[in-house]
Amino acid sequence: MLLLILPACGKPVPSDTALGEVDVSGEPEQTAVQNNETIAINLGNDEFQLKPLAEYSISAVVIGKKSYSSGWQGRLAPVDIALAWGKLMAPGLSEHISFSQSGRWYYYEYDKDFSLNEPYIIAHSSNNHIIPANENILLSVKSFRKGDKVTLAGILVSVRGKDKGEDVWWNSSLRRNDTGDGSCEVFYVTKVTRAGYVYE
Template structure:
């Protein structure tokens, strides 16, 4: 009986080991599948955000008009998980004109979230309607892989010269179109800006 019991125990252990191996194999397969799904999501669908040509059937990018200027960086925010991240990997909160001067820009506090920008100053140097026209949230699209690296190197206080185009992006039911007026405000007032060139004019801590 003891021998039979031992044999039964060994057989039972062997079956348990086989079951554990099977469960481990299935778990590894699931991890691999999830990894492949993630790789797919961050693959050709994200070509535009990487500065590459669109390869997905329903994706397109159209130039609306040339755009350039010198802008003070008030803040930046990287996006990876929203629908627009397939096209624009980063937003810039910027000021220009009078509000690009360091002594004014340092008094502007910003908060960026969900592709929106909130900003405030304790004391405006100009009427509010004029002030609103000198601060903007720009959705940045890199024109090539090198620009894709450079656009993430900006810091608050940098004065940069940006050149490129305002664009419209389409993807299935999504139509994302840039504002074409530097003086509009509210929803739809942001620039969707494909950047061909970025140059640092000065770097200041503000």
């Protein structure tokens, strides 16, 4: 499979409508891949190979969005989306925790009135490096705002390629409760649901 990411312009075009509000109370769904075919992405003179690791779908609240443009990672995954689900965004709790993003990481702070423990926060929030399947997906993700309830579906991947003649790689986390280097999801997104519309 060959994919060419084109410069984004305009607004995303929905492919369908979705009934009801996105339910963010459940856990992300991660299953074995049905198609092991490597995805090739051309970026100028460089080609990157995306190896599918797991099929993945997550319904969550957007707690942060940050764009990147420098380096091969910024060209391949130009947006990071931080997400939270489960009890983290429940009324009476969400005002006691805050999130921020920098350097392709996300961070959180909470006050003395926040009743959930840190392992719960770690297991119910994530920073996602978004590799869009096409321009429409990119436009949709770029339109996210904090507080949006969204569903993202696609594939968690490992990336191999060359940048300026040097071998580079990027591996997705396959767990929700890990921390530190390698704990973010490298997420090839093929479908987005937001505000009653589906984007593909």
